[in-house]
Amino acid sequence: xxxxxxxxxxxxxxxxxxxxxxxxxxxxxxxxxxxxxxxxxxxxxxxxxxxxxxxxxxxxxxxxxxxxxxxxxxxxxxxxxxxxxxxxxxxxxxxxxxxxxxxxxxxxxxxxxxxxxxxxxxxxxxxxxxxxxxxxxxxxxxxxxxxxxxxxxxxxxxxxxxxxxxxxxxxxxxxxxxxxxxxxxxxxxxxxxxxxxxxxxxxxxxxxxxxxxxxxxxxxxxxxxxxxxxxxxxxxxxxxxxxxxxxxxxxxxxxxxxxxxxxxxxxxxxxxxxxxxxxxxxxxxxxxxxxxxxxxxxxxxxxxxxxxxxxxxxxxxxxxxxxxxxxxxxxxxxxxxxxxxxxxxxxxxxxxxxxxxxxxxxxxxxxxxxxxxxxxxxxxxxxxxxxxxxxxxxxxxxxxxxxxxxxxxxxxxxxxxxxxxxxxxxxxxxxxxxxxxxxxxxxxxxxxxxxxxxxxxxxxxxxxxxxxxxxxxxxx
Amino acid sequence: xxxxxxxxxxxxxxxxxxxxxxxxxxxxxxxxxxxxxxxxxxxxxxxxxxxxxxxxxxxxxxxxxxxxxxxxxxxxxxxxxxxxxxxxxxxxxxxxxxxxxxxxxxxxxxxxxxxxxxxxxxxxxxxxxxxxxxxxxxxxxxxxxxxxxxxxxxxxxxxxxxxxxxxxxxxxxxxxxxxxxxxxxxxxxxxxxxxxxxxxxxxxxxxxxxxxxxxxxxxxxxxxxxxxxxxxxxxxxxxxxxxxxxxxxxxxxxxxxxxxxxxxxxxxxxxxxxx
Numbered sequence: 162x163x164x165x166x167x168x169x170x171x172x173x174x175x176x177x178x179x180x181x182x183x184x185x186x187x188x189x190x191x192x193x194x195x196x197x198x199x200x201x202x203x204x205x206x207x208x209x210x211x212x213x214x215x216x217x218x219x220x221x222x223x224x225x226x227x228x229x230x231x232x233x234x235x236x237x238x239x240x241x242x243x244x245x246x247x248x249x250x251x252x253x254x255x256x257x258x259x260x261x262x263x264x265x266x267x268x269x270x271x272x273x274x275x276x277x278x279x280x281x282x283x284x285x286x287x288x289x290x291x292x293x294x295x296x297x298x299x300x301x302x303x304x305x306x307x308x309x310x311x312x313x314x315x316x317x318x319x320x321x322x323x324x325x326x327x328x329x330x331x332x333x334x335x336x337x338x339x340x341x342x343x344x345x346x347x348x349x350x351x352x353x354x355x356x357x358x359x360x361x362x363x364x365x366x367x368x369x370x371x372x373x374x375x376x377x378x379x380x381x382x383x384x385x386x387x388x389x390x391x392x393x394x395x396x397x398x399x400x401x402x403x404x405x406x407x408x409x410x411x412x413x414x415x416x417x418x419x420x421x422x423x424x425x426x427x428x429x430x431x432x433x434x435x436x437x438x439x440x441x442x443x444x445x446x447x448x449x450x451x452x453x454x455x456x457x458x459x460x461x462x463x464x465x466x467x468x469x470x471x472x473x474x475x476x477x478x479x480x481x482x483x484x485x486x487x488x489x490x491x492x493x494x495x496x497x498x499x500x501x502x503x504x505x506x507x508x509x510x511x512x513x514x515x516x517x518x519x520x521x522x523x524x525x526x527x528x529x530x531x532x533x534x535x536x537x538x539x540x541x542x543x544x545x546x547x548x549x550x551x552x553x554x555x556x557x558x559x560x561x562x563x564x565x566x567x568x569x570x571x572x573x574x575x576x577x578x579x580x581x582x583x584x585x586x587x588x589x590x591x592x593x594x595x596x597x598x599x600x601x602x603x604x605x606x607x608x609x610x611x612x613x614x615x616x617x618x619x620x621x622x623x624x625x626x627x628x629x630x631x632x633x634x635x636x637x
Numbered sequence: 638x639x640x641x642x643x644x645x646x647x648x649x650x651x652x653x654x655x656x657x658x659x660x661x662x663x664x665x666x667x668x669x670x671x672x673x674x675x676x677x678x679x680x681x682x683x684x685x686x687x688x689x690x691x692x693x694x695x696x697x698x699x700x701x702x703x704x705x706x707x708x709x710x711x712x713x714x715x716x717x718x719x720x721x722x723x724x725x726x727x728x729x730x731x732x733x734x735x736x737x738x739x740x741x742x743x744x745x746x747x748x749x750x751x752x753x754x755x756x757x758x759x760x761x762x763x764x765x766x767x768x769x770x771x772x773x774x775x776x777x778x779x780x781x782x783x784x785x786x787x788x789x790x791x792x793x794x795x796x797x798x799x800x801x802x803x804x805x806x807x808x809x810x811x812x813x814x815x816x817x818x819x820x821x822x823x824x825x826x827x828x829x830x831x832x833x834x835x836x837x838x839x840x841x842x843x844x845x846x847x848x849x850x851x852x853x854x855x856x857x858x859x860x861x862x863x864x865x866x867x868x869x870x871x872x873x874x875x876x877x878x879x880x881x882x883x884x885x886x887x888x889x890x891x892x893x894x895x896x897x898x899x900x901x902x903x904x905x906x907x908x909x910x911x912x
Contacts, residue, residue, distance in 0.1 A: 465696050467712055468889045526900070528667065528690030528709035534899060541895030576708075580688030587686045 163232040165225070168242025168267040173224040176316050180258035180293065180357040181205025183440035188291065188362075188418070190215070191431040192253050199251040199283055201243070202258035203227065209236060212255070221246065223265035243279050244269045250285040253430070257293045257418070258357060262316070270319055274327035274338060281342045287426035290344060292419050294335055295356040297323035299415040300384065300401045304393040306564060332365060332411050335419060344421040347429035350437065353380045353401060354387035356416030360439060367435035368410040374452035375490050377405035378499050379438065380414075381453070382487065389559035396520070396563045398487075402456065449499065451492030458486055458513060462524035467542075470525065474543035478510070486513045510543065511536040519560075521569030530577060641680055644671040644797045646806035647716040654719040655894045655903060659806065666902030667709075669716065670694050673829040673885060675861060677702035678710070690900065695887040711900065714887030717833050720809050722891065727817045734765030735821040736839070738830040739785070740848045741772030751846065752781060755825060756788045758845050762871050768792060768819065770812075770830070813837055827861050827868055835882035843869045 179202075186208045192198060194215045200208075201221045209231070212218045219237040222228050228240035239246070243263035256263075260276035271279065277292075284290060296302070302309060309322030329335035336346050351368065352359035361383040368376055381398035388397050404413040411417070420431060434442040454477060461470035473491070480496035481489055483505035490497050506512060514535040517524050529535045540547075608618040642648045642665045651669070652662035667690035670678040678693040678701075679685065691707060693699050694715040702710045737759055739752070759767060767789040775781045776793035785791045794812045795805030805811075812833060816822060822834025825845040835841050847858060862869055867877035883889075898904045 465699060465712065467696070526690075526711050528688065528711065529900070537899040537904065538896055541893045541897075541899055544893060545895070547895065577688065583687035584689070587684070591684075 163228050163238040163240060165228075166239050166241035166247065167245040168223070168265045169225050169228070169240040170223050170265045170267070171225045173265075174226050175203050175224055175262065176314050178357065179203035179205045181208050182358045182360065184359050184362060184437055185257050186211050187437065187441040188431075188433065189255055189257070191433060192216075192255075192289070192291075193430055196252035196289075196430070198253045198255055199249075201254055201256040201280060201283075202260070202262050204255070204258060206234070208257075210234070219249075219251065221263070223262065241265065242268050243271060243276060246279055246283060249283065251283055251288065252285055253289040253291065254280050254283050255291045256280055257291060259293050259295055259416075261295070266318055272321075272325050272327045273329075277338065277342055281344060281423070284423050286423055288423050289347075289430050290419075290421045290423075292421070293352070293356050293416055294329065294419065295416045296412075296414055297328065297330060298413065299356070300353070300380075300397050300404070300413050301355050301415040303400060303413070304388075304395055304397045304561075304563075306392055306394055332417060335417055339419065339421050343423060345424070346419050346421045348420040348431075348433045350418045350433070351411040351414035352416045352418050353383040353414055354397070358387075359383075359415070359418070360386070362418055362437040363410075364435045365411040368405060369408070372448050372450045373406055374450070374456075375448040375499065376410070376436075377402040377456075378453040378487070378490060379448075380405055380410065382500065385487065385560070388561040390562055393561045393563050395565040396561050398561070402453070449490040449492060449497040451490045451495070451497070453487065453499075454489035454491050454496065455486035455513070455516070457491055459516075459520075459522055462517065462522055465525055467525050471542050471544070474510075474539060478543040478545055483507055483509060485509045486516070510539045514539055519566055519570065521566060521573060530573070639668055639683060640799065641671040641683060642669045643804050645716075645808040646804055647671060647809075649804075649806040650716045650720045650809055651897060651901070652903075654723055655898050655901075657903065663901070663903050665692075666690070667692055667900070669713075670698070673715075673832060674698075675701070675857060675864075677705045677707045679707075692900070693887075695885050696890065697884065712887055712890045713897065713900075714889075714891045715829075715832070717809055717813070717829075718836060718886055718888060718891055720813060721836060724810065724813055727814065729818070732818060732820045732838075734767055734819055735763045735823055735842075736768045736770055736815055736819040736834065737763070737789075738770050738822070738824040738828065739775070740824060740826040740828070741775055752784045755845050755848070756785065759823075760788055762842075762844065763821070763823070765820065766790070768815065770794065770815065773797070826858065827865055831868065832882045832886050835879055836886055836888070840872075840875050841868060841878050841882060842871055842873060844871045 181204055189208060189212050192212070192215065197217045198212055199219050199221060200212065203222060209218060209220060213236050217237070219239060220231050221239045222231065223240070223242055225240055228238045232238045242265040245268070260273055260280070263276055264270050280290060280292070297309070310320050310324065312320050329338050332349060332351070336349070339346055348364070350362035350364055353361045361379050363376060380401040384397040384401055401413065404410050420429065420433065422429060436443050436448070454473065458470065458473055461473060476491070476494060476496055477486070477489065481498055484498050484503070485506045486509065488499050488503050490499050511532065514532055518530065518532060518535060526535060526538050529538060609615045647669055648662035648665055649659045653659035657663065668679060668683065668685065669692045671680060673694065678698045679691060688709060691702065691710045692713045693702060693710050694712070696712050699710045699712050739755065769785040769789055769791045771782060771785065771791060771793050773793050773796045782791055792815060794815070795808040796803050797805070797808060816834050816837035816839055819839055821842060822831055822839035823842040823844065824831055825843065825847050827843050831841045831843060849855065865881055867873055867881050892900070
């Protein structure tokens, strides 16, 4: 059934994908089966279907086209703008797309805090709110070449970006804003790689207690998938990994997913684990202790620690030669694959060489700027036999297309070019010098090749030497 | 690349380590540090082809080279350490006395100082027999050699070579054999010989009139004394002196033969193409 509540947009279709994915679906499936749920804003069909299979669902959307499509699937639909939401109440409100797409172009444009107030009012006493909040300073924003305040999409009719001061900027402020509305946070998770389609959610406690290395690696791999070939300012993998290791993981996450409830209720209605990955909890799989191999290798390269670098390379090639450095966690001398399901890469060393070169990282072999030469050196440093690796070629994995790396490559190329030019000049001078020496030697050989000539030239040399010496004395 | 690569038979030792003919080392596509110094590892005034790799002994030297604008440096450790990797053990393992390296001049700078007084101090300090090892420059000076011959055995490891000519390619081999025959290695200046001695199992000492090169600025010599006090004195503590000496040689940083072959441009296909 569809109810038009006012402010609906008759011919509008959302131009950005709805919130969803396997992980968000898992989260909503943890709601009690008998709960009446309002799904506020665009969410993907699978998520709504999963909820509808459990109990009564009402969807709130601003697009009439989408409202019709939803109604056709059998769920109740409210179509219109958030301020028109009336006195109806639900056991749970799911707003995993955030509050940015709840108001239509018609009528008041609520800011973040006002939107939260309306969503809260839609809860019955003791009701539960599932809310995603985008982090305006999250990794996805920090690496985005486009500014949130200059978006030209049809949906960006009010591109406030980070200028909505009511939107909380830290996990602590988010909890405080919820408390202002009488909402108690039961569970709080930092999400990667994007707020609308997370594949990794962890609690700040998990980030603090670790294993930080593995969690940092997981954020990096989540971002690697989402940002393969995407244009970015800088590599989001390094940024998030450094943030997690520095204790700023939650603060720089793409967003936050919070489960909160209204009084009176003492126990939360849904229980979520500390780490959610892929399509649900880790389950039996424990996260390995230790640091990501790629980061350890880079650290050894940057600090010029060749002994450590050789140890890592040797251990890697002995333990998991076909796993890439970004998929291995190292704990002392133990090398463990982070995700054992990733396809084998016989050219793993070459891929790391490529990371060194394209990332512009300082490393112990700066004069070797060719991928094949650097791979061959790494191969030798790993203690592998033979001069050239049998497997040298492979498909290069898609990696974030980073502006910072472009800059670095430009700088490196300019330097190489300048070096090549100076080298040409150097050889030119050397050649000229050698040519002169050769000419002199040839003249001497010619002169000394017959006896009379030899005597004559010897005499000439003697006279010339005397004249030179006299001149020198005269100068003194 | 540069004739200094062949000094002391360095290129020859490295070729042997890489499994190539030590008599005919292929051209090294870069510059191998030929002696210990406290600058960028290259000899002063070495004409450098920009962008070519510089192969240095130690990480400390690499950092210093970087600070001096040398960007293409790779640490490989001293060639002497490579020799230790494959040299046969000494025939006679007994060590006796001290091998003493008086600070040497070179082709363009003579050393100034009183050799006689230095010898007296050495003989008063050393317990066992003393072997004096002179650099070829002093060794060929009959007067200087005779002064030392009065006090002990006098040797010379050979001629380091110049412009690829007359290089004694067994220089380091000779030096290793002599070092292994002595308990102590000593000099009046901290130098490669002291470091090599430590690597070859000698206890080091640096004492006596440090002498002076013609028109030498002594600030560097003084800096060296300040930086490595653990290596100076008549009887430095080997526990502190040993690691300091080995670090200067780049112990622990040696590259595998495969790495060296690639870095030097000695990999099989390239070496074959160049031949």
